[in-house]
Amino acid sequence: MDARYNPNEIEAKWQAVWAEQNADRTPDLADRSPEHKKFYALSMFPYPSGNLHMGHVRNYTITDAIARVRRMQGYQVLHPMGWDAFGLPAENAAIDRGVHPADWTERNIAQMKQQLARLGLSYDWEREVATCRPDYYRWTQWIFLQFFAAGLAYQKEATVNWDPIDQTVLANEQVDSEGKSWRSGALVEKRLLRQWFFKITDYAEQLLADLDKLTGWPDRVKTMQANWIGKSTGALLDFPIVGNATLADTKITVFTTRPDTVYGVTYLVLAPEHPLVAQVTTADRRSAVEAFVQEISAQSEIDRTAEDKPKRGIPTGGTALNPFTGEEIPIWIADYVLYEYGTGAVMGVPTHDQRDFQFAKGNGLPLKVVIVPEAGAPADAADLTAAYTETGVLVNSGQFDGIASTEAKAKITEFAEAQGWGQARVQYRLRDWLISRQRYWGAPIPIVHCPNCGAVPVPDDQLPVELPKNIEFSGRGPSPLAKLDEWVNVPCPTCGTPAKRETDTMDTFIDSSWYFLRYPDARNEAAAFDPAKTNAWAPIDQYVGGIEHAILHLLYSRFFTKVLRDRGLLNFDEPFSRLLTQGMVQAMAYKNPTTGKYIAPADVDFSDPSQPKDPATGDLLVSVYEKMSKSKYNGVDPEGVLAKYGADTSRMFVLFKAPPEKDLEWDDADVEGQFRFLNRVWRLVSTYLEAQAGKAIAPDPKAEKDLRRAIHIAIKEVSDDLADDYQLNTAISELMKLSNALNDYANKTSPIFAEGIETLIVLLAPFAPHITEELWQILGRSGSVHHAVWPTLDESALVADEVTIVIQIKGKTRGTIQAPASIDKATLEKLALESEVAQKYIADQTVQKIIVVPGKLVNFVV
């Protein structure tokens, strides 16, 4: 064997062998008995940008290590990879550089596939999917039609970003932070267009309730999803408009989670976009109201609702009646009320809602206390310095006085229902999902619009509706598909009348909402998947991806799973049993605090290493760990690291440096450290082989037993670390300990030493697949180390002959002694008392009491 570890040579050799053997092919699994051990390991598939970055390396290495461990533990493993390949960058490349999106995308896929191969990832490439290929998007279209058939796909008007110079619709990503077009620089306008939606709101309650089933998900992600769905329980209450002859029977309906405070309502607020605004506004207020509405329409939702921003509003001059009190109250409009949420109107209760309190104080609106902390407490609004938002007892609330506010919610709602003024209501923040995109590079929506039949589905046997190839990308005018008359004009599939194809394509989040269902049956040409195969493999046992997908991708995938289950295609409720959100990969970035500019590390003036300076200005730079990015010049290119150290070291570094869910700080010294560790493993084997060639040394039974114990501690600890929570970093620490124990062990001819070497290689194999495969062959073992059986723990080997006992005097630790593990209490007390350390500290004092914790400590009270 070579004395030197040469990673690049070894890795190239094994990667070629594995590819040739198709070593990571998935076993067939068409059904699943309860005792069947299957494991579906999945990384979130990438957008094929053309360049692998360190975030990818980390994500895929984590999943690969898990998949490899499970294979060795006897599971049948599915570990596929694919490409989330539709989307805007390809279309922008077409506009900028004249390259067709399909060619650009396929070229990037080929490039990234090569980079992935260099990492030694155990993918079954026979199951590769690319969402932009017709053999995949045919089924995306078929699934759209499943939603359409279920009444879950519908059209309505919604706003788009309109570029008035290029006369085209822009994606949100094409509008800069100042609201200008990326291409023309024009100020972007809002326009209404008829667009397609998925009715995800029908599943809001299930999506919320089933979060409880996701015991293998981080709590943080579940909380984010719950907040996004945003369930609130309350009531709809009606306030009749008064003093306006044309609105005699018109009511303003508000949603409130606090019906118990309705006697404290002193005003109503409408969203500036509310259709009643123009009608309730009185003549003397009209010009002021119109100016305010105009001003607010230019602001974003985020600006309007920011917590720290003062709320702005003005009166309309209109009046409504609080039906509970019979009082007339003014109608205002304000920026913080959004038309898209709830009913677009809210009731103002300044005494019991902090936002209302500030708004009322700022605008001189009256305050009326209706809840006090306890019965008999004073209810003077003039004393309040903030809203009272706790529970309490009702006052100034007519027939409800004296009732606890918690009970009053239901009682007042029931009363309103009986009077015909309102009703109980559960409301969600979640909106229906706008899936239309006025772009080319997406799956065409398979609908034909017929003047007689309306929206007609393209029949299944005419799918896919393929993207036409001969197309012009200018970035101007209607979407590329809408410009292609010969593609747009088709006869109606139902009645044959001349009709037009839908020219919108689907949001790319649709492509990624079902790809994991395709992998178990990726080459199926007759169906999206065979339910028997997908039900056998899914749900995914371990899903790994970035926290940036915590809401939309995961929520949409859960929604798709539930809809397809209700269509009879799936037999499970949730797609991902366990979720791991890996942390970011960060590296040191250097920023000039005066100019705000980042300086590339190569340019930084390090003449005083403790005080990096800007070479241009001489300013001291701030150095901080930040997510790797081009704009901060702190990206580390995986190709460079792979070329220098090889894949195994790169893998070991990203797995060892931080727990998988935590951020990882790039450090060249630690990469070097992992390279040295693999070199030590290499030398251990070479030392072992040299010793084998020499004369056997007689075994030392005690030392052999200690080494065997170290081996089985490693088996136990590594197996535990890889059980469910995947503490990959501590697993590698255990392997380092074992390697040290083997290194320190003198008798390299011992059979126990041989067992140790073999165990180390097998346990290391999921992390560093190439070097371990090479060493396995060098040791003359047959087959692949990746098919080796995961070592079994021998519990008896963990039992120590001797234990270390802590000696304490009056509870203070003074030293330790060695004692036989099987020692009885009386003998231990005697041994401890006679020990040098006890004698020294007790001296001539009298021992009053001896406390023994068996196997751990002896404490002398003197």
Ligand SMILES: [Zn+2]
């Ligand atoms: Zn028709």
